[in-house]
Amino acid sequence: MSARYDAIVVGGGHNGLVAAAYLARAGRKTLVLERRPVLGGAAVTEEVFPGFKFSVFSYVVSLLRPEIIRDLELPRHGLQILPLESTVTPLDNGDYLASWADPDETRRELCRHSPRDADAAVVFGRLMHHMAMAVKPILGMVPPDPASLSPSDLAGLLKLGRHFRSLGPERFHALHKLMTMSSADYLDEWFEFDPLKATKSASGIIGTFLGPRSPGSAYVLLHHYMGEIDGAFRAWGFHKGGTGAISEAIARAARAHGAETRTGAAVERVLVRNGRATGVALASGEEIGASIVVSGLDPRLTFTRLVDPKDLPEALVDGVRRYKFRGSSGKVNLALAGLPDFTCLPGAGPHLRGAVSISPSLEYLERAYDDAKYGEFSRHPYMDIVLPSMIDPEMAPPGKHVMSVFVQYAPYHLNGGWTPTRREAFGDAVVKTLARYAPNIESLILHRQVLTPDDIERITGLSEGNIFQGELALQQLFFLRPVPEWAKYRTPIHGYWQCGAGTHPGGGIMGASGRLAALQILRSAA
Amino acid sequence: MLKTSPFHPRTAALVRAQTWRRWAGYQMASSYDPLPDREYAAIRSAAALLDVSPLYKYRITGRDAMRLLDRMVTRDMTKLKVGQVYYTPWCDGAGKVIDDGTVSRLGETTYRLTSADSSLRWLHMNAAGMEVAIEDLSERLGALSLQGPLSRAILSRLSAADLSALKYFRLLETTVRDIPVGISRTGYTGDLGYEIWVDASRAVALWDALIDAGTPFGITPAGVWALDIARVEAGLIMMDVDYFSAHHALIEQRKSSPFEINLGWAVAPSKGPFNGRRALAAERARGPRWSFVGLEIEWDSFERLYRAHGLPPQISNVAWRSSVPVYLGGRQVGYATSGCWSPLLKKPLALAHVQAPHFGAGTPLEIEVTVEHHRERAHAVVRKLPFFDPERKKA
Incomplete structure (x- = not known):
């Protein structure tokens, strides 16, 4: 078998596509192989019900690195991000808490609940801006290994040290707290209005098996603050045509640079000879040669499925075994005949163009977590709800709507395991909880798609349904992601690389892992 | 007291932040939301409804209507078919632009001219000795612009006319729920879109x-x-912002020929006598001294200027309209007159007047950027206009 490609990327998720685009851009003959009929991994748009298009899994965008947008000229290939302007939290007393696009409106709204918090929010926003600025360089950096004495690692550590020193004590201390505290404790230092703390802390639990009172959740909060759109931190948006259209734009950019993409091509294993990757074998039996194989799959699949773990050092295999996935979230996609009518804000107001957060109190979130801790899905879960058809009407037939409900907690390891009955019971819990705030919801549902972590794993391949390819917990971040000593996209097998969100800097439609991996590969080959 | 448009009863109720502005003596909305992000997104993603009633509108009828317009504007009006629209500038005798607008041929001898500035006197002066009637419809005709990829789908639900057969820069007469309207496939956004012309009495309906x-x-x-923002992306010029009318310019240097403002394509190389013909022929032969081009500001250099102050780049949600110097190797070779952050192209853009010979596409220039009270320069590259030109515009 001859090497037909310079590089094969296993998995057509957005990081795999980004890696392929950068490799092709550097002149490497590159092939992307995707098992499913559609490219994008967890960033796919599918017509689940006739006429209704869903961002089936990942549903909003903010973290996509601006340098990737520029390097790959994504706007030319179809990138189009639409504003997602508000967040409304319905409260149990029939009132609501809103954050609007206009800062004065937001301030006045917050003043209704707590004038003190309204002031604090401004200063908190400034601090979060500084934190995002502090972390931003790290997102574009191959993690240096603090245990190594190699010149490149030392240079990286030195750069990092200088960067942190330049922050000054106030910001450094804040960063340290964010890295170690729970989001609830951290927010307690700032705010008094409980629904505000609950809604803010919600971004600290997304995708992790942590509650708002679990230490470490503050970092996930920060991870979601690192998003920037057009230079504005913490700006979130919708992609025109759903998140699948982002994957398509990246794929088009990759193809414009000469990369090939194949769907319906499941890779069975990576071919290894004498400690060197030589290509891949497809489930169909076809073998394709390449001098470099890049896995966009998560660490478990990369190190224990695609290759024989016996060929790998014991410490690595053990590290991967201990690496935490523990999928904790599900997704409910609803095709609606009309608009939901929220009791707290009746009618078709501007709040329907933004997010609706079901996070009425910290206790509500913590209790939702308690259910999951003991192996059950939350009877009353945290939900992040958006109606993409309000902003992009082409997602649904005229006058009809699609609703995307991100739900937490739904533990992968459910007591007794996930069954179709349990899945629908989970869907029922979601709709029933939603109906507490929008009573007409049940009468509007034309179709319901319920996705448990088990479904997410089955459809996308993400182990244990973890949306970040592994938790964003401090012990598996930066030079520890996925495993110490193997955090630089390299693997012990020569020519075999990793580029998924299971590597630094991790989850969200960010593309940074794919880009950094490709740059490392190109550097090592140069 | 500023005038209000025939749509004012509806628009006034929607201007949440009271963000009004002047436009040709009218009180018009800058935006309905406090910030225009969502309104801009509608132009590129769904459909935006814009009140463009402040345009001046004239109905020109009679045996010599075509002769009058052909004498006045730079494009060849003998070629304009019934049901067709031309965008064109018009000049004074020295070939300097007075205004720009559209000419629609509504019938054999019936035309409609739109302009940014009042043009009644100029029309009458050019009509001397001609058999033609000129009627100022400016206040009697309301105009809405429906722009965006879904504009056709919306109009098709309201009108029996076959809008998919209506080509770019064509027009038709029809009714929208019994309201007589003219629909032209025109606009100021560079996107798929239509302008709808209606008697002011039926505007609200x-x-x-x-x-x-x-x-x-x-x-x-x-x-x-x-x-x-949309018109900067589309590279469309605006009178009183990007150029001065020859009728307003206080000094000669402020006047521009069509060639100097990227409208050379609209000067018919061979047609009968028209205002400025001789001067424009000479300029065509000589080559223009200035050109009006797109500038794409390089992000890395832009970001570096801010990073030096510990700031992320500051990006405004609204376009700017002011004169900003453009340099080449330390020497000023032009000035930008409008610009914006393009939410679609993810780049800072500017429209600029650049001196010969520095206006070729790809020429690296520098543009002044004020960062934290300091006047700095960012790298910028000359781009051919428009910056954004989707297929759907003409498809």
């Missing part, structure tokens, strides 16, 4: 019909701020 039919398609009332 037309607005209501469009909102009603357009809501399932995400129709969004949009103001001048959103329009301004």
Whole structure:
């Protein structure tokens, strides 16, 4: 078998596509192989019900690195991000808490609940801006290994040290707290209005098996603050045509640079000879040669499925075994005949163009977590709800709507395991909880798609349904992601690389892992 | 007291932040929301509804109507067919631009001219000795611009006319729920879009019909701020912002020929006598001293200027309209007159006047950027206009 490609990327998720685009851009003959009929991994748009298009899994965008947008000229290939302007939290007393696009409106709204918090929010926003600025360089950096004495690692550590020193004590201390505290404790230092703390802390639990009172959740909060759109931190948006259209734009950019993409091509294993990757074998039996194989799959699949773990050092295999996935979230996609009518804000107001957060109190979130801790899905879960058809009407037939409900907690390891009955019971819990705030919801549902972590794993391949390819917990971040000593996209097998969100800097439609991996590969080959 | 448009009863109720502005003596919405992000997004993603009634509008009829217009404007009016629209500038005798607008041929001897500035006197002066009637419809005719990829779907629900057969820069007469209207496939956004012309007495009914039919398609009332971003992306020039009318310019240097403002394509190389013909022929032969081009500001250099102050780049949600110097190797070779952050192209853009020979596409220049009270220079590259030109515009 001859090497037909310079590089094969296993998995057509957005990081795999980004890696392929950068490799092709550097002149490497590159092939992307995707098992499913559609490219994008967890960033796919599918017509689940006739006429209704869903961002089936990942549903909003903010973290996509601006340098990737520029390097790959994504706007030319179809990138189009639409504003997602508000967040409304319905409260149990029939009132609501809103954050609007206009800062004065937001301030006045917050003043209704707590004038003190309204002031604090401004200063908190400034601090979060500084934190995002502090972390931003790290997102574009191959993690240096603090245990190594190699010149490149030392240079990286030195750069990092200088960067942190330049922050000054106030910001450094804040960063340290964010890295170690729970989001609830951290927010307690700032705010008094409980629904505000609950809604803010919600971004600290997304995708992790942590509650708002679990230490470490503050970092996930920060991870979601690192998003920037057009230079504005913490700006979130919708992609025109759903998140699948982002994957398509990246794929088009990759193809414009000469990369090939194949769907319906499941890779069975990576071919290894004498400690060197030589290509891949497809489930169909076809073998394709390449001098470099890049896995966009998560660490478990990369190190224990695609290759024989016996060929790998014991410490690595053990590290991967201990690496935490523990999928904790599900997704409910609803095709609606009309608009939901929220009791707290009746009618078709501007709040329907933004997010609706079901996070009425910290206790509500913590209790939702308690259910999951003991192996059950939350009877009353945290939900992040958006109606993409309000902003992009082409997602649904005229006058009809699609609703995307991100739900937490739904533990992968459910007591007794996930069954179709349990899945629908989970869907029922979601709709029933939603109906507490929008009573007409049940009468509007034309179709319901319920996705448990088990479904997410089955459809996308993400182990244990973890949306970040592994938790964003401090012990598996930066030079520890996925495993110490193997955090630089390299693997012990020569020519075999990793580029998924299971590597630094991790989850969200960010593309940074794919880009950094490709740059490392190109550097090592140069 | 500023005038209000025939749509004012509806638009006034929607201007949440009271962000009004002047436009040709009218009080018009800058934006309906405090910021124009959503209104701009509608232009590129769904459909935006813009009140463009402040345009001046004239109806020109009679045996010599075509002769009058052909004498006045730079394009060849003998070629304009019934049901067709031309965009064109018009010049004084020295070949300097007075205004730009559209000429629609509504019938054999019936035309409609739109302009940014009042043009009645100029029309009458050019009509000397001709058999022609000139009627100022400016206040009697309301105009709405429906722009965006879903604009056709919305209009098709309201009108029996076959809009898919209406080509770019063509027009037709039809009714929208019994309201007689003219629909032209024109606009100021560089996107798929239509302008709808209606008698002022039926303006509010037309607005209501469009909102009603357009809501399932995400129709969004949009103001001048959103329009301004779209027109910069589309590379469309604006009088009093990007150039001075020869009738307003206090000094000669402020006047521009069509060649100097990227409208050379609209000067017919061979047609009968018209205002400025000789001067323009000479300029065509000589080559223009200036050109009006797109500048794309390089992000890395832009970001570096801010990073030096510990700041992320500051990006405004609205377009700017001011004169900003453009340099080549330390020497000023031009000036930008408008610009914006393009939410679609993810780049800072500018429209600029650049001296010969520095206006070729790809020429690296520098543009002044004020960062933290300091005047700095960012790298910028000359780009051919428009910056954004989707297929759907003409498809």
